[in-house]
Amino acid sequence: MEKIRSVRGMHDLLPDRAPLWQRVEDEARALFERYGFREIRTPIVEHTELFRRSIGEVTDIVEKEMYTFLDRNGDSLTLRPEGTAGVVRACEEGGLLNQVQRLWYRGPMFRHERPQKGRLRQFHQIGAEVFGLAGPDIDAELLALTARLWRALGIADRVRLEINTLGGAADRARYRETLVAWLGERAERLDPDSRRRLSTNPLRILDSKDPGTQALLAGAPRLLDFLDAEDRAHFEALCTLLDELGVPFRVNERLVRGLDYYTRTVFEWTTDALGAQGTVCAGGRYDGLVAQLGGRPTPAVGFALGVERVVLLLEEGGQDAQLPPVDAYLAGVPEAGGRLLVLAEWLRDRLPGLRLMTHCGGGSFKSQLKKADRSGARFALLVGPEELSTSTVTLKPLRSDEPQRTLPVEAVVAALASHLPHAGERHGGPSGRRTAV
RNA sequence: GUGGCCGUAGCUCAGCUGGUAGAGCACAGGAUUGUGGCUCCUGAGGUCGUGGGUUCGAGACCCAUCGGCCACCCCA
Structure with a gap:
């Protein structure tokens, strides 16, 4: 095809x-x-x-x-x-x-x-x-x-x-006539493009790039005088x-x-x-x-x-703009099922400024974490069997050596809010975009 | 619309005077039995822009066409 x-x-x-x-x-x-x-x-x-x-x-x-x-x-x-x-x-x-x-x-x-x-x-x-x-x-x-x-x-x-x-418009029309007449008498010294423009768009001859034409124009009538x-x-x-x-x-x-x-x-x-x-x-x-x-x-x-x-x-000029990466990447074992999405929505309700990406599409835990890293997120939010049974989430910093912590969901909200000042704000609006340059 | 140069994996490119495709990055999996980044291994991915022609044989040569770049032209 x-x-x-x-x-x-x-x-x-x-x-x-x-x-x-x-x-x-x-x-x-x-x-x-x-x-x-x-x-x-x-x-x-x-x-x-x-x-x-x-x-x-x-x-x-x-x-x-x-x-x-x-x-x-x-x-x-x-x-x-x-x-x-x-x-x-x-x-x-x-x-x-x-x-x-x-x-x-x-x-x-x-x-x-x-x-x-x-x-x-x-x-x-x-x-x-x-x-x-x-x-x-x-x-x-x-x-x-x-x-x-x-x-x-x-x-x-x-x-x-x-x-x-x-x-x-009137002055320009008078000037145009004068210019066409003046250039018409010297048409053989114009480049072919300018000769064509004589009958179509004569004023454009003025900014011709042809050196010969430019030289000729030095002595031409000036618009200023009209x-x-x-x-x-x-x-x-x-x-x-x-x-x-x-x-x-x-x-x-x-x-x-x-x-x-x-x-x-x-x-x-x-x-x-x-x-x-x-x-x-x-x-x-x-x-x-x-x-x-x-x-x-x-x-x-x-x-x-x-x-x-x-x-x-x-x-x-070497300028390069990037959208800021997400703040957090939520990943979990298959048994978490739809609870992962529900948790993500729950977090977004509480932290309107949080940029949160939810892992979709399954895959091994390892590959999920790899994706979390590639996403540029500052934190990974992990939900495994233990977290599932205790209603907790593991908050793992991806950009620092701080240790990961397993916390109740309310405490995760508080932790994200304290690490990410913008997370609690509602963003958007005319100049609300945060574009890193 | 006119002229010149160019067109190989998603990206950047290699491929000698024609013998039938390669690297790096990126992507996927593994080394590492819940834990990413570094390193190593493996894999997937190309009818060499497309269509004709020359040739025993073409990514390489010729023609056409499409697309890109540069200049003219035009204009933001």
């Missing part, structure tokens, strides 16, 4: 690597809560039209990277290639846009690209969107939030921030705020985004530790998008980070 494998570019997260993901997700979630953001979850599948209207018809994402299919009733649906469009749609539909919203989300996104390091067909983003605030202060706060996240994760030294402003006074003021205010916040950044005039909906502020956190896929987190302002999707004009700004890329950065 031929084995079925995962779809190309769509990976499993196996348990050994899960703690690293949990670390990123937990830190992000905790930070969002500290900044007053609320979580929103939207469907993975949306009407194709939503992405055509928001991302832009002629972008690569819409033209050749979307997972689009016909529903049974003939509707064209698409696996979301990014998160912003769905969030805007949901907020509009849920009537949330009559007031300021600070929202965050996380989840899988889908793009049919050629997989490589840091680029998958199903990948995961954690993102934020803020609606109803037009000023540069919220732009700056979002960047302060992300900067804090890198510090919390210990990767602040490997990412750097680049920012730029794209101005309003901005109106308000756009400039917004950008300058943002730069000042970032200075005051102590968030280092570099202005990159050539920084443009691949999605059509951005206006004014755009930014990218990049690294050179990941090869070609160096963008770890990116976003910007999209003041026109809500209206473009049929809502009232609403200023908005947001960002998304690539979870896989951040996890890769953590791993490159």
Whole structure:
């Protein structure tokens, strides 16, 4: 029988690597809560039209990277290639846009690209969107939030921030025309990719990697010269705020985004530790998008980070996360039968914070103890014939030379509670996870 | 989508100019008749990514295909 494998570019997260993901997700979630953001979850599948209207018809994402299919009733649906469009749609539909919203989300996104390091067909983003605030202060706060996240994760030294402003839609359109005209007269000096983009997505030529094209661009018209006074003021205010916040950044005039909906502020956190896929987190302002999707004009700004890329950065930095092992492993002779499970439940009732694994599947006493050791547990709880007849349990320390003790069950609870301070607490909650790093 | 390199046990890899598969780790059992870790012994596990071709014979060579990595492209 031929084995079925995962779809190309769509990976499993196996348990050994899960703690690293949990670390990123937990830190992000905790930070969002500290900044007053609320979580929103939207469907993975949306009407194709939503992405055509928001991302832009002629972008690569819409033209050749979307997972689009016909529903049974003939509707064209698409696996979301990014998160912003769905969030805007949901907020509009849920009537949330009559007031300021600070929202965050996380989840899988889908793009049919050629997989490589840091680029998958199903990948995961954690993102934020803020609606109803037009000023540069919220732009700056979002960047302060992300900067804090890198510090919390210990990767602040490997990412750097680049920012730029794209101005309003009208100014950008004027600039685009001018740029296309100017480059069109010099098309023979452009690399083939850039020549193609001249008619599709001319602004993207600005961040071409081709040296010849870059040299040519040195003399090209600048977007900055097409901005109106308000756009400039917004950008300058943002730069000042970032200075005051102590968030280092570099202005990159050539920084443009691949999605059509951005206006004014755009930014990218990049690294050179990941090869070609160096963008770890990116976003910007999209003041026109809500209206473009049929809502009232609403200023908005947001960002998304690539979870896989951040996890890769953590791993490159030698970081390794492990879930804490269990506290105790309960093993017993076959005659104990169901009493083992009953005892385990009894213990869990009394010690809500106790991480207790019960031996299942039989096997020799010796092999059970071996499994207890491999589990990483600090204690083995042993139930043999003697313990059965006297209603006791033997508490055997596995990580020290202390002698084992055979105790009445109530005394076992007390002993575990005194050795494991967290055992009596009810754990869970936003930051309740104890991840050893 | 384009180009280059690669694909042997769960993992990391060895396998000389083609003669028909190996190590370490991990896993299971035992040495140790209720007691783990260290050591030693034993065992299980691979149609050598898949399918064709060349050959008396292919893990090694050729082609295709799938997958991975890297760059382009794209972007988080």
